[in-house]
Amino acid sequence: MGLAHSQNKVVRWIEYRLPVFAFLDHQLIDYPTPRNLNYWWNMGSLAGIMLMVQIVTGITLAMHYTPHADLAFGSVEHIMRDVNWGWMLRYLHANGGSMFFAVVYIHLFRGLYYGSYKAPREILWWMGVLILLVMMATAFTGYVLPWGQMSFWAATVITNLFTAIPWIGEDLTIWLWGGYSVDQPLLNRFFSLHYLMPFVLVGIVFVHLWALHTHGSNNPLGVDIKRPQDKIPFHPYYTVKDLFGMGVMFFILALFTFFLPNYLGEVINYIPANPLQTPPHIVPEWYFLPFYAILRAVPDKLGGVIAMALAILVLFVLPWLDTSKVRSAKFRPIYKQFFWLFMADCVVLGWVGANPAEGHFILIGRLATIYYFAHFIILMPLIGWFEKPRPLPEHIGEPVLKRGAGGEGSS
Amino acid sequence: MKRLMTDGLAVLATAGLLLWGGSALASGGKTHELEDHDWPHAGVFGTFDRAQLQRGWQVYSEVCAGCHAMEYLAFRNLTAIGFSEDEVMEIAADYDVEDGPDEFGDMFDRSARPSDYFPSPFPNEQAARYSNNGALPPDLSLIIKAREHGLDYTYSLLTGYEDEPPHDFELGDGMSYNPYFAGSQIAMPPPLFEEVVEYEDGTYASVDQMAEDVTVFLNWIAEPEMEMRKSVGLKVLIFLFAFSALFFAIKVKVWKKLH
Numbered sequence: 001m002g003l004a005h006s007q008n009k010v011v012r013w014i015e016y017r018l019p020v021f022a023f024l025d026h027q028l029i030d031y032p033t034p035r036n037l038n039y040w041w042n043m044g045s046l047a048g049i050m051l052m053v054q055i056v057t058g059i060t061l062a063m064h065y066t067p068h069a070d071l072a073f074g075s076v077e078h079i080m081r082d083v084n085w086g087w088m089l090r091y092l093h094a095n096g097g098s099m100f101f102a103v104v105y106i107h108l109f110r111g112l113y114y115g116s117y118k119a120p121r122e123i124l125w126w127m128g129v130l131i132l133l134v135m136m137a138t139a140f141t142g143y144v145l146p147w148g149q150m151s152f153w154a155a156t157v158i159t160n161l162f163t164a165i166p167w168i169g170e171d172l173t174i175w176l177w178g179g180y181s182v183d184q185p186l187l188n189r190f191f192s193l194h195y196l197m198p199f200v201l202v203g204i205v206f207v208h209l210w211a212l213h214t215h216g217s218n219n220p221l222g223v224d225i226k227r228p229q230d231k232i233p234f235h236p237y238y239t240v241k242d243l244f245g246m247g248v249m250f251f252i253l254a255l256f257t258f259f260l261p262n263y264l265g266e267v268i269n270y271i272p273a274n275p276l277q278t279p280p281h282i283v284p285e286w287y288f289l290p291f292y293a294i295l296r297a298v299p300d301k302l303g304g305v306i307a308m309a310l311a312i313l314v315l316f317v318l319p320w321l322d323t324s325k326v327r328s329a330k331f332r333p334i335y336k337q338f339f340w341l342f343m344a345d346c347v348v349l350g351w352v353g354a355n356p357a358e359g360h361f362i363l364i365g366r367l368a369t370i371y372y373f374a375h376f377i378i379l380m381p382l383i384g385w386f387e388k389p390r391p392l393p394e395h396i397g398e399p400v401l402k403r404g405a406g407g408e409g410s411s
Numbered sequence: 412m413k414r415l416m417t418d419g420l421a422v423l424a425t426a427g428l429l430l431w432g433g434s435a436l437a438s439g440g441k442t443h444e445l446e447d448h449d450w451p452h453a454g455v456f457g458t459f460d461r462a463q464l465q466r467g468w469q470v471y472s473e474v475c476a477g478c479h480a481m482e483y484l485a486f487r488n489l490t491a492i493g494f495s496e497d498e499v500m501e502i503a504a505d506y507d508v509e510d511g512p513d514e515f516g517d518m519f520d521r522s523a524r525p526s527d528y529f530p531s532p533f534p535n536e537q538a539a540r541y542s543n544n545g546a547l548p549p550d551l552s553l554i555i556k557a558r559e560h561g562l563d564y565t566y567s568l569l570t571g572y573e574d575e576p577p578h579d580f581e582l583g584d585g586m587s588y589n590p591y592f593a594g595s596q597i598a599m600p601p602p603l604f605e606e607v608v609e610y611e612d613g614t615y616a617s618v619d620q621m622a623e624d625v626t627v628f629l630n631w632i633a634e635p636e637m638e639m640r641k642s643v644g645l646k647v648l649i650f651l652f653a654f655s656a657l658f659f660a661i662k663v664k665v666w667k668k669l670h
Binding site: 087244259262267 | 455482483488549552553556557558559561633635636640641643644645647648651652654655658659661662665666669
């Protein structure tokens with residue numbers, strides 16, 4: 001019983017010409033989903049919701065913002081002071097970026113833990129990594145727009161990385177800048193790109209979902225679904241679960257937006273950009289800190305840039321670096337330990353990235369960087385070969401039945 | 412599932428501790444521990460005391476405004492701190508702003524109107540530096556948001572001047588010793604003395620009182636939306652809590668059918 005079979009005349013008129021209702025039935029209402037998804041599977045839809053929040057608040061902010069080196073900072077203050085609800089839009093957008101990254105990172109680690117990147121979901125995984133890359137570019141260009149001290153100096157530090165590229169580096173950087181330093185042309189094009197990329201994201205998200213709906217969601221047990229009773233329709237089961245998740249996420253977002261709006265920001269971004277005054281301590285937003293640590297861990301500039309790029313690009317080949325036939329870490333006693341170790345390593349990298357590159361931070365940063373790559377390139381293949389996985393259940397329904405008999409099923 | 416949650420929480424807690432330790436380390440290089448002042452407008456329900464904001468405005472306009480601009484303050488904004496429109500008109504009339512060009516093509520001065528922005532004490536950065544021993548007095552519109560722990564920092568700075576620097580400290584020409592300022596010497600001479608302003612509401616103008624009042628005023632101009640933000644935020648949180656609870660209940664009910 002779906003929308004497409006409705007007897008409503010309008011529905012039938014439309015359906016005959018463009019079968020949107022059949023599409024909705026197929027992709028959103030009846031869409032068969034594993035019945036055992038846990039709350040970590042909420043993050044995908046939450047990320048989609050955050051993308052929408054960012055687009056809606058962003059388009060509204062763009063109506064009041066001026067991408068000019070002399071006017072940008074003042075136009076942001078105009079939004080904060082004179083535009084109706086402007087302060088709320090801007091704080092939602094600024095903290096929304098962090099919320100977006102938070103759910104996407106949890107989503108990514110969920111995939112790592114449950115082996116969601118393995119066959120037949122490699123292209124789905126690629127699209128996810130591509131989304132992360134475009135998100136990073138979007139966040140970076142957006143951070144530059146208020147044209148405060150950190151905006152300006154972050155733009156200077158990051159665009160200067162392109163000078164490390166042999167032969168063409170200098171020319172490429174001048175071309176990127178549209179001049180001989182970070183100035184008006186760069187701000188203007190960053191605004192243009194920052195407005196463009198979210199819509200590119202929407203496109204990649206569509207392909208991500210297309211790939212997802214081809215083979216359906218992975219699940220906490222990581223076994224393929226063979227029996228029809230192991231699947232449930234997306235609506236109402238996962239629509240209500242996602243709405244609950246959305247409420248919780250918006251609660252956290254509201255907590256920051258209304259009560260700690262500048263907690264995640266840098267105070268010096270409330271000082272207008274000054275090309276003559278370098279801040280003592282240039283740091284990126286929290287979601288870039290681990291990559292910033294990797295960049296600085298390599299003593300050579302070009303080497304650092306390559307390491308930083310590889311830190312994400314390595315994810316593309318992860319499906320082949322992981323040699324285990326078993327998806328879920330639940331049945332992989334060794335990998336499970338190393339998963340948490342890897343997560344701790346990412347936290348350490350973030351901590352190092354937040355601190356000046358001096359003293360013991362240099363050594364810790366280098367060790368953590370080496371471990372980051374060793375995890376993917378050395379440990380993942382080796383664990384897959386040597387680990388003896390625990391026996392897999394036949395069906396995902398089994399643990400659910402066990403719970404009915406009094407056991408704690410899905411732990 | 413439960414196991415995963417507890418593991419996850421443990422990792423998050425460790426991360427939190429590490430980050431907290433990191434920021435503590437990072438700020439370890441500061442010159443002086445800030446005064447931990449009790450701010451009347453802090454907290455989820457905190458609002459600005461209008462009388463205090465008006466006293467703060469008096470300190471700013473009589474003491475600070477001689478050197479510090481406040482680019483984003485328009486006279487009309489002063490109605491938000493409890494002045495009537497007539498009072499704002501009177502306040503604005505005390506200031507001259509440049510207007511023009513007139514029909515002859517000349518710029519001219521006229522007294523300010525509520526729609527005008529607060530005039531800057533110096534025509535440009537060079538003039539400001541020339542009059543201030545080479546230092547540039549920062550614009551104060553956003554100063555509370557532009558400094559780490561802006562409230563405590565501003566208050567500590569204003570009350571933290573010391574007449575005599577430590578004997579091994581070399582104080583620059585025309586500089587004052589203030590351990591709260593980066594480098595411990597500051598081009599701004601001590602701005603506040605007992606009763607340097609005479610409060611219109613009769614409050615005794617001690618240095619501490621003036622420092623607190625002007626700091627709260629600076630917080631208001633940095634975050635004029637604060638009161639609205641908190642009151643809207645509270646309603647939003649209550650709504651989202653109810654929304655989440657409702658959908659959790661529905662979720663439990665719907666999923667019951669499955670087992």
